[in-house]
Amino acid sequence: MAEIMVNGARLAYDDAGDGTPVVLLHAGIADRRMWRAQVDALASRHRVIALDLRGYGESELPPAPFAHHDDVVGLLDALGVERAALVGCSFGGAVAIDTALAHLDRVTALALLGTAVSGNEWSAEADDLWDILIGDLDDDDLPANAAAEVRFWVVGPGRRPEDVDPDLLAFAQEMNLRALAAEQALSAVDAADLDPPAIGRLAELRMPVLVTAGAADVPDISRLADRIAAEAPRAIRLPDVPDAAHLLPLERPTPVTAALLDFLP
Template sequence: MNKIEVNGTSLAYDDTGSGTPVVLLHAGIADRRMWREQIGPLAARHRVIAVDLRGYGDSELPPAPFAHHDDVAGLLDALDIPSAALVGCSFGGAVAVDVALAHPQRVTALALLGTAVSGHEWSEEANELWERLVGEVDPEDFVASAAGEVRFWVVGPGRDPEDVDPELIAFATEMDQRALAAELALSAVDVAELDPPAIGRLAELRMPVLVTAGAADVPDISRLADQIAAEAPYATRLPDVPAAGHLLPLERPAPVNAALLDFLP
């Protein structure tokens, strides 16, 4: 693990391999460890940087206002990297898109895996699925909250927990408990959002974009992938990855790695 000062905070990251740079941005229910199956294969051809976003994992959270997308640009500055490809999953994908809109000259390509998008509003179907699968949970009960989020996101609405590798569920639960503590701390800090948000600006993404989702994920995620592919001018929509939920890089690394190696410049 490395640490580096970025925009007044200390970000933790792993820096592996050499070649064209690729930055991996983790899901909001995870941290940089979710990329453990990607780093080795990608590092054979690329300089791979897996970072904990501010407040998550081993990165710090000073009380000063900040924006995640500016932190990623600041990380590139601190590492003396003019531009990089960004690979993001879920919340990390939303941050990647925001970086590409706020700092387009810094992003050579975007790979978005089960991505969120800033400004997107969840459908009534998604809200009803949450109520059916999880229900009300005390947000300060990290154990119960993580169990609910893993059931919703990692297992997905069309599968039972018994259908999913128990090691994946255990690892995702451990990461999510830590991420929930990070999100509680982040709620007390002024986190600036991209303005206007990305959901109405996808046509501004002028770099190559690869987008896919897990076939077992919440339907909203697949629809977002469709929307990005329809609106971003240089987007490629891969079919949803079979037998994969929200953390598809962990659950189905082989097809994800093959797609990334084929796409990344």
Template sequence: MAKIEVNGALLAYDEAGSGNPVVLVHAGIADRRMWRGLVPALAARHRVIAVDLRGYGDSELPAAPFAHHDDVVGLLDALGIASAALVGCSFGGRVAADAALAHPERVSALALFGAPVSGNEWSEETERLWEELVGEVNPEDLAATAAGEVRFWVVGPTRRPEDVDPELIRFAEEMDRQALAAEKALSAVEAGELDPPAIDRLTELRMPVLVGTGADDVADLRRLADRIAAEAPQGVRLPDVPDAAHLLPLERPEPVNAALLDFLP
């Protein structure tokens, strides 16, 4: 692990390999460790940087206003990188898409996995699923909240917990407990949003865009992936990966590695 100052905050990151740079941006229920199955394969051809967003993992959270998508580009500045491919999962995909829209000249390619881009609204179907699968949880109970979020996102609405590797569930809950603590701290800091948001600007994503989801992720995100791939001028939609839900790159790294090595410049 290394740390570097980005827009007044020390961000933690792991770096491996050489070649065209690729920045990996983690999900909101995770941290940079979720990329553990991708870094070795990608680093065989690329300079791979897995970052903890501000407040998450080992990164700091100063009280000053900030924007996650500006931090991603600030990381490129701090590392002397003119442009990079961005790979994001879930909230990290939202951040990566926002960075690509706010700073298009800095993003050579964009890969999004289960990404609810900014401005996206959840359907009533998804809200009902949450009530059925998770229900009311005390937000002060981080362990119970993490267990509920992992049940919904990592197991997914079409699988049972016993269908999923117990080590994946354990690791996801560990990451999510830390992420929930980070989100509580982040709620006290002013965070900038992309304006206008990405949902109505997908045609502006003019770099190559790869979009994928797990077959067991929520239907909203599979439909949104279809839309992103259709509206981005160079969008490519991967087939849904079987037996995988929201943290696709963590749960099924092999097909994700293969897709990215074929896609990345």
């Protein structure tokens, strides 16, 4: 692990390999460890930087206003990297998109895996699925909320927990418990959103964009992938990854890593 000061916060990251730079941005239910299967493989061709976003994992959360997308570019500045490809999963994908829109000249390509998009509103179907699978929870019960989110996102609505590798579920639970604590702390800090948000600006993504999702994920995620592919001018929509849900780089590393190696400049 390495640490570096970025916009007044000490951020934790891993840095491996040489070649064209690639920054890996984790899901909101995880931290940079979710990329453990990709770092070494990508480092054979690229300089791979796996970041813990501010407040997550081993990164700090000073009580000062910030924006995640500005932190990504601040990291590039601090490391002397002029331009990089961004790979993001879920919330990390949303941060990657926001970074590309806010700093178009710094991003060479986007790979978006089960991505969220800032400004997107979840469908009534997604809300209903949560009510059916999870129901009401005590917001202060972090272990129960972590388990619920793992059930919803990592297992997915169409699978049962026993259908998924128990080691994956245990690791996801541990990461998400830390992530939920981070999100509680983040709620007390002024985090700036991209304005206007990305959902209405996908046509501005002029760089190459790769997008896919897990076939077992919540249906809204696959629909978002379709929308990005339809609106971003240079987007490539790969088929959804079979038998994978929201943490598809961790659950199905072989096809994801192969797709990234084929796509990244």
